[in-house]
Amino acid sequence: MAFGRFLLPLWPLDPVATYLNHGTVGVVPIRVAEAQQVLRARIERHPSKFMLRDLWTFTGSADGPTQMRRAAAEVAAFVGARGDDLVFVDNTSTGVNAVLRSTPLACGDELVVTDHIYGGLLTAVNYTARTTGATVRVVEMPYPAFDPALAVERIAAAVTPRTKLVIADHIAAESAIVFPIADMVRACKAKGATVLVDGAHVPGALSLDVSAIGADYYVANLHKWAMAPRSSAFMVVAPAHQSLLHPPVISWGLDQGFTQEFDWVGTRDPSPWLCAPDGIRFLQDLGYNALRKYNHDLAWHAAQYLTGEWGTELQIDESAVGCMVSVMTPESIGTTKADAVRLRDRLLFEHNIEVQVHARAGRVWVRISAQAYNDRADIERLAKAVR
């Protein structure tokens, strides 16, 4: 087998721990962290030259693309986008906030989200509504018994002439459901909506072709499954929206064009973005297609094995599973958020297992992330610890 616990030394993880949480907090491979250190040392030899000439220039570069644009072109090629449509942001939260702040909203306008939206983003959406008078419409997705066609139908049905923005997950945070995102985008756009896709978990986990999805905005993290150093994320923006979109922090790039504006929002450590291509090369060297298949197969195995061990129900199809899966625990574990936190902490402090645990639909669920360094023994350890 090409993957499994024997690969653990490629990451700095504690070898006695069971890390099933790559989806929540990604782990940077040692090789990528070393490349970042080399880059940082290079920057520090001539910091002004690097930051003010190589990284970004006020007037654009006479000597070909800047370092930011070179990295953007490599990431764009990996995710199926044009380099000129892609900008780096600190994280998915920043990208989504940029869109929310740049969307003109008035009293009575609507923001459509689903009940699977990541909690931090729901907070940002509610804040936007609070400060503009817009209304938030939360669409209930068919879950735990997941039905992709019904998901498309329900989100499209929520779009009205007052809808100013729809936010849809490609892979949901807690449920880990892989949504039929291209169909959802198509159905919402057919009703005239502007659509933002939250792809925080997608690069490195699923084969991604952003242009085929056709969203107005596609925002995603590179610091989860794409092995980039924290914090590193990108957004791909359809040309029609680029001149209206601004980063949450306004700086020198304002009115200099879309990429110029996002490439400099004050002095920052650029190494996480510039090393994103190192993360991509790491995935490719591991065997990117084989890796995704291994992770998916392990997640799907976990779904079947754990529901069998715990006597709970599996109500999703394999097509809704990527490299993560959420499994219902026995009723005896509890039903509330407090019960979920209790289980999460007991798993860590008594069994040295780190895994995402949440409460949903009146039950406690464990969300397993399957990564190259995990194998079936990790899932068996989790099954036993919960029992």
Ligand SMILES: Cc1ncc(COP(=O)(O)O)c(C=O)c1O
């Ligand atoms: C689906 C989803 N969206 C957005 C985020 C936020 O990502 P970040 O904290 O990198 O902004 C997360 C974080 O786990 C997530 O799971």
